[in-house]
Amino acid sequence: MSSTVSIRSDDALRDVKRAHVPFPVTRLALWAFTLAVAFGFAYIVAINPNFGWPVVAEYFFDPTVMQGLWVTLGLTVVAMIIGVALGLILAIARMSNDRLASSLAGLFIWFFRGTPLLVQLIFWYNMSTLFPRISIGITSWNTNDLITPLTAAIIGLALNEAAYMAEIIRGGLLSVDKGQAETAQAFGMTKARALRRIIIPQAMKSIVPPTGNQLISMIKATSLVSVIAMADLLYSVQSIYNRTFEIIPMLMVAVLWYLLITSILNVGQGAIERHYNRGDRGAPDRAKANSTTAAGAADEHV
Known part of the structure; x- marks a missing residue:
């Protein structure tokens, strides 16, 4: 029946x-x-002749454009590395039982997520207005010598990215069953070792895909540094069309390069997501495997 x-x-x-x-x-x-x-x-x-495709083809590999492209890629890599490292520290502090560390991390995230990136970049670039000199002990430097367009761009992009990465990493860490850490500590592992050997590896499935989105967003966010005279891709095409008055064709050069880079990153992100999603096919066995992960790592520790 x-x-x-x-x-x-x-x-x-x-x-x-x-x-x-x-x-x-x-x-x-x-x-x-x-x-x-x-x-x-x-x-x-x-x-449409107004797009100026011959001009686009002429300047697509122009040395000035290529130099700006490399600056954009370099800023992206450096800002992402610093942002991920600071984001990890902030995420751990945010989840800490220490109320001071948790409050300071929360304040940092609140400020840098709550203010526009463009405002932050302009603020760092004009730091000398507030502090003409920076002193550490008996040593003193002229602020304009330290906060150049390059350092202002790196600091602004990295700190802003750290705030977003902190929440991404915190969400990934919270996705791991609390029993994993408790089991590891029961076997004598320290919190730091359990975090490094057990929690973070399992959280990567939830952390990596949104980090890929942040990397793509960072590529586009670097265009904002053009307002502080940083010679990135957008600033480079602007410097050309200020001489040639070919505004639309030069903007199309920048657009095509941004689309090309983000398309390559999208392919890479898709491959990474497929890699981390392969475990979903073995969902019935995952709970059993996870239950032995902490114990196995603890046995190795012992």
Whole structure:
């Protein structure tokens, strides 16, 4: 009797799914319409002389543009490394039982997430207005000598990124079962060792994908440093169109480079997500495996 009811339920479910699936003709029509609109838009853009495609081709690999591109990539890498490192420290402090450390980390995150990145960059660039000289002990430096456009860009981007990475990492750490840490401590592991050997490796599945999104966002956020005279990709194309007055073509050069870089990063992010999502296929065995992770690491520690 139960098998008959199950079969009927499956048949009913398939009927409902079929009812919601459009007819093949409808799907083909939707595909045809979408492709027609896409090709039509691409054709209009391609034949529009105002885009200045010959100028785009001429300046796409221009030395000034390439130099700005390398500055953009360098800023992204350095700011992301510093941001991830500081974000990890902030996330651990935010989850700490020490109320002072937790409050300071929360204040940092609140401030740098609550103020626009552009404002932060301008603030760092004009630090000499508030503090003409920076002193440490008996040593003193001119602020303008320390806070150059490069250092202002790195500090602004890295600190802003650290605030967002702190919340991403904290969310990843909270996704790990608390029993893992408790088991590790029961076997004599310190909190720091348990965090490094057990908690963080398991949290990576939740941390890595949004970190990829942050990396892509950082590539685009570097364009803001052009306002502080940092010679990134956008600043480089601006310096060219200020001489040639080819504004739209030079902006298209920047747009195409940003799209190319983010497309490559999207492919990499997709590969990483597929790697970390492979474990979902073994969900029935994951609980059993996780229950032995802490014990195994603790045995190794002992």
